Amino acid sequence: MTYELRDHTADVAVEATAPxxxxxxxxxxxxxxxxxxxxxxxxxGDRFAIEEAAESREALLFDYLDRLIYERDVRLVLPADHECRVTPPGNAAGSAWRVEADARGVPLDAVSAREIKAVTYSEMTLERREGGDDGDGGDGEWYAYVVFDV
Structure with a gap:
């Protein structure tokens, strides 16, 4: 999996791909x-868990990232070293997309971090490319582009 930071008018964007x-x-x-x-x-830093559910993949990604920003503000940590498991609707998840994730919370006083104010739906892209499947396996590649308000 890879990501790249992209400049975006007064904001920052993340472009990522993964299998x-x-x-x-x-x-x-x-x-x-x-x-x-x-x-x-x-x-x-200690690891902490997050669970989110939403009606679509895009909404789930938005809610998950928004939750990371919330956890940063409440716990006063920078979430790092992320691990995720996304479950599509119809499995044990019921009718919603779900993510079960955890991250290492690095104390903010141990890093020099700039504030990311919010994740935005502006220009958000989440799509399957080259034959990736709707769940979590199969061949192909997943692509995302997400803009953050700084």
Whole structure:
């Protein structure tokens, strides 16, 4: 999985690709971390869990990233080293898309981070390319482009 930061008029964008939807969510979250801080300590901070549900993949990605920003503000940590598992509707998840994730919370006083104010729907793209499947396996690639308000 990979991500790149992209300049965006007064904001910052993350462009990411991954072989699975779960890996894509983690890559975009890693991009959010990189947009917040140039260098994250390799150690330190406790892991914490997040669960979100939404009616669509796009809404789930938005809600997940918004929750990471909320956790940063409440816990006073920079979420890093993201791990995600996305479940499509119809499985044990019921009628909603779900993400079960965890991240390492690096104390904000241990990093020099800029504030990311919010995730936006502006220009958000989440799509399957080259034959990726709707769940979490299969061949192909997933692509996302997400703009953050700084």
């Amino acid at each position: 699975t939807l779960s890996a894509l969510f983690a890559a975009v979250a890693d991009g959010l971390t990189a947009a917040s801080c140039e260098s994250v300590p390799a150690e330190g």
